[in-house]
Amino acid sequence: MKAIPRSLLMVDIAAFVLVLIASVMVFTYAPIEAVMGLVQKIFYFHVATAWLGMLSYLVALGAAVIYLVKKNPYWDLVEVSAIEIGLVFLLITVVTGAIWARPSWNTWWTWDPRLTTVTIMELVYAAYMMLRSGIEDPERRARFGAVYAIVGFLSVPLTFLSIRFFRTIHPVVIGSGDPNATGSFSMTPDMGITFAISLIAFTVLFISLLWHRIRIGQMAERVESLKLRLMQ
Amino acid sequence: MPIAPADTLNYMLGGYAVIFGVMAVYLVSFVVRWRNLREDEQTLEEVEAEEKAKK
Numbered sequence: 001m002k003a004i005p006r007s008l009l010m011v012d013i014a015a016f017v018l019v020l021i022a023s024v025m026v027f028t029y030a031p032i033e034a035v036m037g038l039v040q041k042i043f044y045f046h047v048a049t050a051w052l053g054m055l056s057y058l059v060a061l062g063a064a065v066i067y068l069v070k071k072n073p074y075w076d077l078v079e080v081s082a083i084e085i086g087l088v089f090l091l092i093t094v095v096t097g098a099i100w101a102r103p104s105w106n107t108w109w110t111w112d113p114r115l116t117t118v119t120i121m122e123l124v125y126a127a128y129m130m131l132r133s134g135i136e137d138p139e140r141r142a143r144f145g146a147v148y149a150i151v152g153f154l155s156v157p158l159t160f161l162s163i164r165f166f167r168t169i170h171p172v173v174i175g176s177g178d179p180n181a182t183g184s185f186s187m188t189p190d191m192g193i194t195f196a197i198s199l200i201a202f203t204v205l206f207i208s209l210l211w212h213r214i215r216i217g218q219m220a221e222r223v224e225s226l227k228l229r230l231m232q
Numbered sequence: 233m234p235i236a237p238a239d240t241l242n243y244m245l246g247g248y249a250v251i252f253g254v255m256a257v258y259l260v261s262f263v264v265r266w267r268n269l270r271e272d273e274q275t276l277e278e279v280e281a282e283e284k285a286k287k
Binding site: 032034039040046049092096102212213216220226227229230 | 235237238239240241243244246247248250251254255258262265266269270272273276277279280283
């Protein structure tokens with residue numbers, strides 16, 4: 001439990017190397033966008049952090065379902081760990097989006113459907129953390145948390161699809177050929193490769209972070225059980 | 233005549249400062265939490281050993 005497992009170390013190294021490669025590619029390989037200039041380079045990690053955030057919530061959904069079926073506290077730990085990671089990375093997405101918006105849209109923030117739904121999603125999961133901290137009984141906390149994580153996940157497809165359902169100024173990246181998409185985004189092959197590497201890098205980073213966060217949770221549980229044993 | 237891209241270097245630097253800054257803070261929080269829990273675990277194990285020795 002104490003020493004980092006060799007496999008986790010390998011994932012850590014892979015995540016570090018991939019994020020480093022993605023960073024180098026963003027700054028040296030990917031071309032400068034013709035109109036927006038250098039700020040467009042935010043795009044690679046802005047979307048990658050959004051992907052990581054939504055992947056986290058998807059993992060939390062799966063863990064919540066498994067918890068409700070099996071009642072194994074391990075899955076509750078996976079769920080809360082994934083949601084914590086998702087909150088952090090979607091915060092990065094929102095802030096970098098605002099920074100990108102300032103020179104592109106001439107405003108830091110606008111209540112565009114994508115920006116509104118992503119804010120709602122972030123608040124839904126922030127409320128999940130508050131809900132958990134308000135429940136003392138671990139079994140009840142895990143059950144309520146699992147149900148909340150399942151219901152709260154509705155905000156994820158809503159956010160993802162908002163740029164297709166509503167009129168928006170936010171560009172569509174995945175499936176930009178969709179005629180219903182009101183925004184558009186064209187990438188050169190160099191941009192596409194850099195984008196793909198960034199997505200892979202952040203996916204591996206997610207695995208590494210989730211594994212570490214689960215270990216922290218397990219350690220916290222061990223400390224709690226030691227405390228309880230001493231109090232008896 | 234081709235138009236030069238907008239000068240948005242500062243925004244790009246700001247964006248990446250946020251990305252790497254928040255990630256660094258989060259990673260530090262992992263290290264701090266782990267270290268604190270390790271310390272708590274060691275202390276509790278020592279107390280437990282002392283309790284056992286008394287009995």
